Amino acid sequence: MTLDYRFFISNSFAGLGIQLGVYQAYIAQDVVNAWVGSLPLSCTAAKSVKKNVKEGTVSNQATEFWTTHRNGEVKLRMGESGPEAKPPLTVNQMFTSAVERFGNYNALGWKEGEQWKTMTYKDYYKTCRTAAKGFLKLGLKQYHGVGILGFNSVEWFIADIGAILAGGFAVGIYTTNSPEACQYVAENCQANILVVENHKQLQKILQVQDRLPHLKAIIQYKDELKEKKPNLYTWAEFMELGRDEPDAQLDDIISSQKPNQCCTLIYTSGTTGHPKGVMLSHDNLTWTAFVTGEDVSMTDADKLQEVIVSYLPLSHIAAQMIDIWLPMKAGGVTYFAEPDALKGSLANTLREIRPTAFMGVPRVWEKMQEKMKSIGAKSSTVRRKVASWAKDVGLQTNLNKMELKPLNFRLAKCLVFRKVRKALGLDRCTRCYTGAAPITKDTLEFFLSLDIPLFELYGMSESSGPHTISLPDAFRLISCGKVIPGCKTKIFNPDADGNGEICFWGRHVFMGYLNMPDKTKEALDADGWLHSGDLGKHDQDDFLFITGRIKELIITAGGENIPPVPIEDAVKEAVPLVSNAMLIGDKRKFLSMLLTIKCEVNNETGAPEDELTTEALDLCRNLGSNATRVSEIAGGRDRVVYAAIQDGINRVNEKATSNAQRIQKWTVLEKDFSIPGGELGPTMKLKRPVVMKMYKDQIENFYKEPLSPT
Template identity: 75%
Template sequence: SCLQLGLERFHGVCILGFNSAEWFIADIGAILAGGFAVGIYTTNSPEACHYVAESCSANVLVVENHKQLQKILEIQHKLPHLKAIIQYGEELKEKRPNLYSWSEFMDLGRDVPDTQLHEIIESQKPNQCCTLIYTSGTTGQPKGVMLSHDNLTWTALAAGRFIMLKDAKEKQELVISYLPLSHVAAQMTDIWSAMTFGVQVFFAQPDALKGTLVDTLREVRPTAFLGVPRVWEKMEEKMKSIGAKSSTLRRKVASWAKGVGLQTNLKRMNGHSEVPMNFHLARHLVYKKVRKAIGLDRCTKCYTGAAPITRETLEFFLSLNIPVLELYGMSESSGPHTISLPHVFKLTSCGKEMTGCRTLIHKPDGDGNGEICFSGRHIFMGYLNMEEKTREAIDEDGWLHSGDLGKHDKDGFLYITGRIKELIITAGGENVPPVPIEDAVKGAIPLISNAMLVGDKEKFLAMLLTLK
């Protein structure tokens, strides 16, 4: 269907909508037809949509509904390469030239001979770009991260094997697709790893992050689940508020079980294998019921990533015998680089690098803190039409510079300690890393949801605070 619309090699097919089967089909179809698959955030303004669509010379735009269509119609006249718009989530409310419903789009390809598609597929090389992930920088417009066929397929297999995802022939893994597919983390888990291992994917409701996710979790009971820190924090808040309303006896039992759970799991984390009797009792009385209530009773792989998570939240879930494991990476590394495992993890660490990847701590200070650099087959090709930015990111030895500060402990676990660009240099010349101060304030004042230290080039420091 993309070919019938005149999709040219290395031109974009932009997809603007919530996670759905049509999103996956449009993405994979664009790649097989020789174009670039390009996700656009549903929250983007018309101007932000225009920037992405223009920079990837989009031939085709796929939108979910009338609301998203309006954004594109507003900027259509400024997209010289655009040949067609497809709307998939609801019936078209208006007829326009080159505007198609999903069923009309599917019908377009019926008369295109298979040989034409096969020739394009055969001509594609593993090292050619097939996907663009637009990542926001601290300054200026988003950069188009070019990922190759090999980046995606190698990373999906390497990450899946590393976390011991089972192949569908052995055991059916289940995941929920709800995080934005324009983000590399969701694409890697929901599309590429799922295809590689035959994982069954369930689509959440579009309002998942506004509260319906727990209902979907209970219904699906996934075997693997990736949540950004805010998802875990919301679950924690909900569970605490429900717990506060229960009877005194129940609260006492829960408090006892959480104490046992945290101590046992911390010992287990440090290599102790013996499990006390009271842990088995607590599992029967509390942990199993909690897991079932939030739909994680079958989940053996609970992950968090994309942003820092607090130790308090990690300990809360660990006390309920739900180890939430951290992973770390970036769009430029096709998603993951280091991953924690159920039997190999440390609280607040991002784990160890995946098999086949290497980590370098660049110019470490006296405490071992330096810039985290990556190397491996998961490293991106470069930024679309931004050679200078690419040279800034990848040095002459092939190391990708993350811009994050971190260090390894004696066992090889990676810890993120801050951002290079975040370093505040006051008017007095003092170098102030803001993250430890922000974390200390958030730890001391439970009412605070976020804290931001400011004062670069100033003679004083100030802090912006938001309430929960």
């Protein structure tokens, strides 16, 4: 399945991108001179690019928009003017351009003990070249993978870009993968080298090492090695390998690279089968970074440096585009959160770094919302009234998109909004993102009321990241915005209401799935349009609204087509106690629903616990329930809570467009969905087939007895 994700941005998204003029078959000599002529860090590298302008040349022999071959080349979706005509760039060309323009600016930041350390763009590029030479020394072959298995770090970025410079594929592997899942990815990309974070991740690879015939070396980038093995290196040992290697071999490889060749593989989560290797070209990454940055007006470092916090899985294209490629184009600096970011330390990192942009999956925003509500509930009566008044003013002002802020808005901003932003570490943040799963309207409106507008974007791994963007002057609540410049959207086979499959066109569209021609043909039609598998429609102003996924569409026994997400979101909004909701009803006579309750999460394992969250406890008290654990509610044990849930579902059913869309039966499960439990993917996306299998007994119980006549 395709990985779709949504972003949300608050306020303006300041400017990236250089106007490079009309498309040429190759990069002109004077442009190359301008990019690399004054690079002080590596004379050899600069001379290599200057003497061989073939780097960046697109093969005239590529006639197809897609390929599934690791050494394949594709026809780029070029235009004669505008963004479509931007000259194609390799990753190396984009990087060397950044070094020339922003060489002395900080590129990366990480924490050692209590101190933040930084690395400039000059040193960043130099270190990536050293890593690339190290990979070549270890036997990395062209078009083979370098798998990276670990939490976000300087080493992750350097391994990723080093692999690309050396002519291999950068391949992120989710840290939550089992040994067998790691084996599949490593085998599929024919990985020569695997880079792992620590002993825990190393053990996964050692378990399957004898089943990886292409594997030549393993590198551990954190902690000391607990055991010595042949071809197992520490990060320091690995970097030493490349430090004294001559530049000639690497320069020749870089000079031979073309923008329409693959450089990165993004593996889908494998929700409905084996993961697919999404092949992304140099041009996919560099062009998307250019166009997206320009569209959102991202500022260059010599004006105001953008600051990013990296903590979401870099195996996902959304995190890569925001953490690696967009900052590189604008000279931004990326700081790395601690590995326990989602276990509590992220809040401290945000307050220390004060990012100018921030991305969070919906669960991160929901956790912030829950925490603020919990703190607010304990405030004095006066403070609660002031906060409530300010939020009302903030919501209405932003909904009306007023250009002139009224006096009461300015007062609310002074009394409440600035303090909230500072407490969150978002006082400098001009844009906030969310991705990987849908976010509820309730959460959007909550942050909007705090003067943190969340502007939604939409895209997928197969589109190198974003496809549509919401902007301050082009915004609709719950819309994904408008298509980015140089791209097109088509609604395929729309129904009477305008709902149909969303299709993409543009230079951000992927090359194909590695070694999977049949799957590639399912995704890309004969004309080169990418079929997303998502259902959506445009309004009269061309704003895109997502209404569901084709594969998730429920078709009842009566033949009615029902997208589950809007109903699930409506239940979560009507019943704040609910953490996750999953609608059931495909080929069934009526709809039913599985529900989970908001509970605490184990900080070490990420597994759901039995204790209710503070917000859930407060909600129970307000209902008159004394429950403190999920086990005291599930299975109908707490009649007060069950009555409240039924009341919320009744309100949702009242708004149903037909009787077939009413939820007739439901139950509360004993534990919440989670990544360790298998119900959620690495990006918190609901794995419906897994849930159907895990809870088949509960589901069958819904349909054992016929509905009572009403």
